[in-house]
Amino acid sequence: GAGVSQSPSNKVTEKGKDVELRCDPISGHTALYWYRQSLGQGLEFLIYFQGNSAPDKSGLPSDRFSAERTGGSVSTLTIQRTQQEDSAVYLCASSWRTGRDTQYFGPGTRLTVL
Protein backbone atom coordinates (compact mmCIF):
# COMPACT_ATOMS: atom_id res chain seq x y z
CA GLY A 1 0.00 0.00 0.00
CA ALA A 2 0.94 3.65 -0.20
CA GLY A 3 3.41 4.98 2.32
CA VAL A 4 3.56 8.35 4.01
CA SER A 5 3.66 11.16 1.50
CA GLN A 6 4.77 14.73 1.99
CA SER A 7 4.50 17.82 -0.14
CA PRO A 8 6.20 19.77 -1.42
CA SER A 9 9.44 17.83 -1.60
CA ASN A 10 11.40 21.06 -1.74
CA LYS A 11 10.43 24.56 -0.72
CA VAL A 12 12.52 27.70 -1.10
CA THR A 13 11.16 30.80 0.54
CA GLU A 14 12.26 34.24 1.58
CA LYS A 15 12.81 35.24 5.16
CA GLY A 16 9.60 36.52 6.70
CA LYS A 17 7.23 34.54 4.49
CA ASP A 18 4.83 31.89 5.78
CA VAL A 19 5.04 28.29 4.59
CA GLU A 20 2.78 25.26 4.83
CA LEU A 21 4.05 21.71 4.73
CA ARG A 22 1.67 18.82 4.16
CA CYS A 23 1.71 15.23 5.33
CA ASP A 24 -0.53 12.37 4.19
CA PRO A 25 -0.17 9.43 6.59
CA ILE A 26 -0.66 5.76 5.82
CA SER A 27 -4.36 5.01 5.60
CA GLY A 28 -5.74 3.83 8.92
CA HIS A 29 -2.87 5.14 11.02
CA THR A 30 -4.23 7.12 13.93
CA ALA A 31 -0.96 8.64 15.13
CA LEU A 32 1.04 11.20 13.18
CA TYR A 33 4.38 12.76 14.08
CA TRP A 34 6.46 15.68 12.84
CA TYR A 35 10.24 15.78 13.20
CA ARG A 36 12.88 18.20 11.99
CA GLN A 37 16.32 17.21 10.72
CA SER A 38 19.03 19.83 10.56
CA LEU A 39 22.81 19.74 10.47
CA GLY A 40 23.28 21.39 13.80
CA GLN A 41 20.50 19.72 15.79
CA GLY A 42 20.11 16.27 14.27
CA LEU A 43 16.64 14.72 14.36
CA GLU A 44 14.26 16.55 16.68
CA PHE A 45 10.70 15.78 17.64
CA LEU A 46 8.26 18.63 16.99
CA ILE A 47 4.70 17.46 17.67
CA TYR A 48 2.46 14.43 17.47
CA PHE A 49 -1.23 13.83 16.91
CA GLN A 50 -3.52 11.13 18.15
CA GLY A 51 -6.50 11.51 15.89
CA ASN A 52 -6.99 15.26 15.56
CA SER A 53 -5.61 16.08 19.01
CA ALA A 54 -2.02 17.02 19.79
CA PRO A 55 -1.13 15.70 23.26
CA ASP A 56 2.52 16.67 22.92
CA LYS A 57 3.61 19.93 21.31
CA SER A 58 6.72 20.19 23.40
CA GLY A 59 9.11 20.16 20.46
CA LEU A 60 7.72 23.16 18.59
CA PRO A 61 10.61 25.63 18.71
CA SER A 62 8.58 28.83 18.89
CA ASP A 63 5.07 30.20 18.54
CA ARG A 64 5.77 30.75 14.85
CA PHE A 65 5.28 27.01 14.43
CA SER A 66 1.84 25.41 14.46
CA ALA A 67 0.27 22.25 13.17
CA GLU A 68 -3.15 20.84 12.69
CA ARG A 69 -4.70 17.60 11.61
CA THR A 70 -8.15 17.25 10.17
CA GLY A 71 -10.36 14.23 9.71
CA GLY A 72 -7.79 12.09 11.47
CA SER A 73 -5.76 12.08 8.29
CA VAL A 74 -3.86 14.90 6.58
CA SER A 75 -1.70 17.19 8.68
CA THR A 76 -0.29 20.60 7.92
CA LEU A 77 2.72 22.15 9.61
CA THR A 78 2.75 25.93 9.29
CA ILE A 79 5.73 28.15 9.90
CA GLN A 80 5.00 31.85 10.07
CA ARG A 81 7.52 34.62 9.43
CA THR A 82 10.22 32.11 8.46
CA GLN A 83 13.77 32.65 9.63
CA GLN A 84 16.99 31.26 8.19
CA GLU A 85 17.38 28.94 11.17
CA ASP A 86 14.13 27.24 10.09
CA SER A 87 15.98 25.76 7.11
CA ALA A 88 15.90 21.99 7.58
CA VAL A 89 14.27 18.81 6.36
CA TYR A 90 10.85 18.33 7.93
CA LEU A 91 9.91 14.68 8.30
CA CYS A 92 6.48 13.27 8.94
CA ALA A 93 5.78 9.80 10.29
CA SER A 94 2.69 7.81 11.09
CA SER A 95 1.91 4.75 13.17
CA TRP A 96 -1.05 2.49 13.77
CA ARG A 97 -1.58 3.89 17.25
CA THR A 98 0.19 6.21 19.62
CA GLY A 99 2.53 4.50 21.98
CA ARG A 100 5.31 2.34 20.80
CA ASP A 101 4.07 1.17 17.45
CA THR A 102 6.57 1.43 14.62
CA GLN A 103 6.66 4.84 12.99
CA TYR A 104 6.85 4.92 9.21
CA PHE A 105 8.49 7.98 7.73
CA GLY A 106 7.80 10.02 4.65
CA PRO A 107 10.52 11.33 2.34
CA GLY A 108 10.54 14.75 3.95
CA THR A 109 10.23 18.34 2.81
CA ARG A 110 13.47 20.25 2.42
CA LEU A 111 12.86 23.86 3.45
CA THR A 112 15.37 26.54 2.51
CA VAL A 113 14.88 30.05 3.85
CA LEU A 114 16.88 32.68 1.99
Add this chain to the structure above:
Amino acid sequence: AQSVTQLGSHVSVSEGALVLLRCNYSSSVPPYLFWYVQYPNQGLQLLLKYTTGATLVKGINGFEAEFKKSETSFHLTKPSAHMSDAAEYFCAVSGSGGTSYGKLTFGQGTILTVHP
Protein backbone atom coordinates in the same frame (compact mmCIF):
# COMPACT_ATOMS: atom_id res chain seq x y z
CA ALA B 1 13.46 11.21 30.09
CA GLN B 2 15.25 9.28 27.38
CA SER B 3 18.51 9.82 25.56
CA VAL B 4 20.56 8.01 22.94
CA THR B 5 24.26 8.19 22.26
CA GLN B 6 25.78 6.83 19.10
CA LEU B 7 29.51 6.36 19.38
CA GLY B 8 31.26 7.43 16.22
CA SER B 9 29.71 9.87 13.78
CA HIS B 10 31.57 8.17 10.91
CA VAL B 11 32.44 4.49 10.46
CA SER B 12 34.36 3.18 7.49
CA VAL B 13 34.67 -0.49 6.57
CA SER B 14 35.81 -2.54 3.61
CA GLU B 15 33.33 -4.49 1.57
CA GLY B 16 32.89 -7.91 3.19
CA ALA B 17 34.04 -6.74 6.60
CA LEU B 18 32.02 -6.73 9.81
CA VAL B 19 29.84 -3.71 10.43
CA LEU B 20 29.45 -2.57 14.05
CA LEU B 21 27.53 0.59 14.88
CA ARG B 22 27.31 1.45 18.55
CA CYS B 23 24.31 2.77 20.44
CA ASN B 24 23.83 3.37 24.15
CA TYR B 25 20.57 4.56 25.63
CA SER B 26 19.14 5.97 28.79
CA SER B 27 15.55 5.32 29.75
CA SER B 28 13.56 5.46 32.96
CA VAL B 29 11.37 2.56 31.88
CA PRO B 30 12.02 -0.64 29.90
CA PRO B 31 12.90 0.78 26.51
CA TYR B 32 11.63 0.15 23.05
CA LEU B 33 14.63 0.60 20.76
CA PHE B 34 14.87 1.14 17.03
CA TRP B 35 17.44 1.35 14.28
CA TYR B 36 16.58 3.34 11.18
CA VAL B 37 18.59 3.82 8.00
CA GLN B 38 18.54 6.90 5.81
CA TYR B 39 19.81 6.89 2.24
CA PRO B 40 20.69 10.22 0.62
CA ASN B 41 17.68 12.47 0.04
CA GLN B 42 15.27 9.89 1.43
CA GLY B 43 13.27 9.44 4.59
CA LEU B 44 14.02 7.00 7.37
CA GLN B 45 13.50 3.28 6.87
CA LEU B 46 13.11 0.92 9.80
CA LEU B 47 15.84 -1.71 10.01
CA LEU B 48 14.74 -3.42 13.21
CA LYS B 49 13.22 -2.85 16.61
CA TYR B 50 13.35 -4.29 20.10
CA THR B 51 10.26 -4.31 22.27
CA THR B 52 10.32 -7.18 24.74
CA GLY B 53 11.36 -10.81 24.70
CA ALA B 54 14.31 -12.11 22.71
CA THR B 55 17.25 -9.79 23.07
CA LEU B 56 18.78 -10.58 19.69
CA VAL B 57 16.71 -8.89 17.04
CA LYS B 58 17.05 -9.61 13.34
CA GLY B 59 16.16 -6.99 10.78
CA ILE B 60 16.20 -6.37 7.09
CA ASN B 61 19.23 -6.53 4.80
CA GLY B 62 21.12 -8.92 7.11
CA PHE B 63 21.36 -6.53 10.06
CA GLU B 64 20.82 -7.54 13.64
CA ALA B 65 21.10 -5.91 17.04
CA GLU B 66 21.40 -7.19 20.58
CA PHE B 67 19.72 -5.55 23.54
CA LYS B 68 21.98 -5.65 26.59
CA LYS B 69 20.23 -4.22 29.61
CA SER B 70 23.28 -4.41 31.86
CA GLU B 71 25.27 -2.32 29.40
CA THR B 72 22.32 -0.15 28.29
CA SER B 73 23.40 -0.88 24.74
CA PHE B 74 21.75 -1.78 21.45
CA HIS B 75 24.58 -2.14 18.97
CA LEU B 76 23.87 -2.85 15.30
CA THR B 77 25.90 -5.44 13.42
CA LYS B 78 26.15 -7.06 10.02
CA PRO B 79 28.64 -9.84 9.33
CA SER B 80 29.60 -8.74 5.83
CA ALA B 81 29.25 -5.22 4.49
CA HIS B 82 27.96 -4.49 1.00
CA MET B 83 28.49 -1.32 -0.97
CA SER B 84 24.72 -0.77 -0.82
CA ASP B 85 24.91 -0.47 2.99
CA ALA B 86 26.52 2.97 2.70
CA ALA B 87 24.05 5.30 4.40
CA GLU B 88 23.37 7.09 7.66
CA TYR B 89 22.09 5.03 10.56
CA PHE B 90 20.07 6.28 13.50
CA CYS B 91 19.37 4.62 16.81
CA ALA B 92 16.22 5.74 18.62
CA VAL B 93 14.35 5.11 21.86
CA SER B 94 10.62 5.46 22.33
CA GLY B 95 9.10 7.76 24.90
CA SER B 96 8.51 6.45 28.36
CA GLY B 97 4.96 7.45 29.04
CA GLY B 98 2.41 10.16 29.52
CA THR B 99 2.12 12.57 26.66
CA SER B 100 5.61 11.67 25.40
CA TYR B 101 4.74 8.03 24.97
CA GLY B 102 5.06 7.85 21.22
CA LYS B 103 7.82 10.33 20.70
CA LEU B 104 11.14 9.02 19.40
CA THR B 105 14.43 10.37 20.69
CA PHE B 106 17.21 9.85 18.18
CA GLY B 107 20.95 9.59 18.41
CA GLN B 108 23.09 11.90 16.31
CA GLY B 109 23.51 9.34 13.56
CA THR B 110 26.44 7.36 12.19
CA ILE B 111 27.49 7.66 8.57
CA LEU B 112 28.67 4.30 7.25
CA THR B 113 31.10 4.30 4.36
CA VAL B 114 31.91 1.04 2.58
CA HIS B 115 35.13 0.81 0.57
CA PRO B 116 35.62 -1.63 -2.31
